[in-house]
Amino acid sequence: MRKAVTQPTLDTVIVRFGGELWIKKPWTRRTYERRLIDNMKHTLKRHEIPFREIIRKHGRLYLKTNQPIEASSKLARVFGIASVSPAQQTTPKLNDIIRTSLSLADQTLQPGNSFAIKCRRVGTQPYTSADICREVGRQILEKFGKKRNLTVNLKHPDVTLGVEIREEDAFIYASVIGGAGGMPLGTQPRLVGLLSGGLDSAVACWLTMKRGAPTVPVYFDNTPFTDEATTKRAIEVAKVLFDWATGFSRRMYIVPHGQNLAEFLEKCPHRFTCLLCKRIMYRVAEKIAEMTKAEGIVTGEAIGEQASQTIPNLRVLNQAAQKYPIHRPLLGFDKAETERIARKIGTYEPSSLKAKGCTAAPKKPATMAKLHEIMVAEEKLNIQQMVEASVQQLQTLNL
């Protein structure tokens, strides 16, 4: 009996878009699709996965490759993709669908498994989707049911066999791998991301990347108020972020910032140090945004997470950025939620590398600073000169 079933040759990856793409106007959608295809090609090339073509059809992309499993796992990390399925292509003839489904079921269904058949159809065929589900299900039970102790479970099956019929083609698949979601990288202009290397800033940058904006990481090096391990941590985190942006620049900026901190400590009330520090970071980031033609600044701030991140303090901070918006994607996140994303995207591990906290941070930081107090403190500094000196000493890393 089992001899009749031929070995399946998975030859395709079905690529599904996020739902949001469908509410875009046709012109925007085509631009987004083209960008997505480009990003997919870069990713496959980087991982040396050969493919024959990417076909755009019926609101899906179909990647033709003889390594669909490997390709699927890499494409699942391309922004703009909702999900992928390694699949086998066949014709929409009932016999071909059944034969291919049986062959995939043979490979996939383990003893004791429950299964379901799902069918989606575009075009005119001499059968309904329900016909396919019934017939494929029946034949699987007939061929493997007893031998493998299989059961049908439509609600929570162990394996769902998918049949996707698209006019002249049909695709059979047994798994749906969740993708990164979001929008294709490059469909929004560049942003500058303040990356400390800690959990929050990494997730914040990833979130703006997810929504399509290439985000250039900028690290402020607090040496001698921190150690080299902290810089190394930031670099490792940046590398993980760049792996989500294949085809885009892997440039990171490092700003020497210790001298600025020393000046705050010398000349200003210590409880303002963190606010003064962040305000100058925003100003330097604005200069880098200008240089890199970016359109905004991303930070990992969440309301109330740290003393510098109370709502009154965020207001004081904002006032320092005059030309560019400060984007804070983690604003409403709990720490546990940020951690969950960090684990998913791979920054949790490098962000947890040993790093010395900033020794310039005060024991009792101001939680409700008044803008005028900060302005008075800043009058004792030559802010403009400090910003310019920081920008002049900017280091560039290509990772």
Added chain:
Amino acid sequence: MRKAVTQPTLDTVIVRFGGELWIKKPWTRRTYERRLIDNMKHTLKRHEIPFREIIRKHGRLYLKTNQPIEASSKLARVFGIASVSPAQQTTPKLNDIIRTSLSLADQTLQPGNSFAIKCRRVGTQPYTSADICREVGRQILEKFGKKRNLTVNLKHPDVTLGVEIREEDAFIYASVIGGAGGMPLGTQPRLVGLLSGGLDSAVACWLTMKRGAPTVPVYFDNTPFTDEATTKRAIEVAKVLFDWATGFSRRMYIVPHGQNLAEFLEKCPHRFTCLLCKRIMYRVAEKIAEMTKAEGIVTGEAIGEQASQTIPNLRVLNQAAQKYPIHRPLLGFDKAETERIARKIGTYEPSSLKAKGCTAAPKKPATMAKLHEIMVAEEKLNIQQMVEASVQQLQTLNL
């Protein structure tokens, strides 16, 4: 055999804080705890759930009540609570713990269930946590194991019986109900939230509330470019949000905005209408923030979700708000993620009520507006007068 087991009388709710509270300084933590206790009391009072006291001990709150099930379900919706468990209090004597555990197991374990015992201990007892797990587990199996076909499953049990020992007290519970998380409402200053009544703005306001900031909803009424149903929808959504803020103001502001839209349509390029509309909304919101002593403005914008929400357009929008930060907690969210939260918090249904889209919106909105173009368009308007007229016509609803 079963006669020996007395009926349990659940008499307590164990209230667990979010992990973030623990990294706060003691003074901040106490303030937050006091605020949380206040918010809990208001919530219980509103739902007419009687209670005797709330005890703060060993990093938990213990609510003493004879309605612990009802109280748990209401407290799970109070910000700052990570989880709750209806529980029965007993002494830390081994016999009392076993007797109470057996009694709760008797009530909870269904035929065929798998179970596990979890024990946490503070203080010095003549037994270890492992002793408790072993002994309670053994006696449960002995008493009910055969009769109910019970099995032990430490990894994925159907029921986990929790034993929490705190020096002179012990608490036994059989369920952990996830809470809202976040920080106690009122630990951050007020914000003004632009609430359209659609999915996004409601979730955005909820997220800033979750982080502790009472968020005052402001609705812009686009009549005659929309219908009354749209206003009603916003009011229904605001009511759901207020239900998350028991003990706080239920005031909502409605701004007549149709006249403003009419002016844009008459005097400015139509492709800028949405940007001009939002910029004036920000300005009016700034006035309301001043009036209500709020410290910022919340919007439901997500990068690239609509034409007005591209990164260049967000930059153009930001420039209109000179005094207050624009907080956009959904910045990095996909629509599907926003929807998931909306369903969880109860705004999905009212946000899905029938509402007419704004008929002033152009067919081809600008996606990459230049600030100077918008400024030129605004020169044809008397912006200040429009803002003042809007504020003067402000309506207040107490819901």
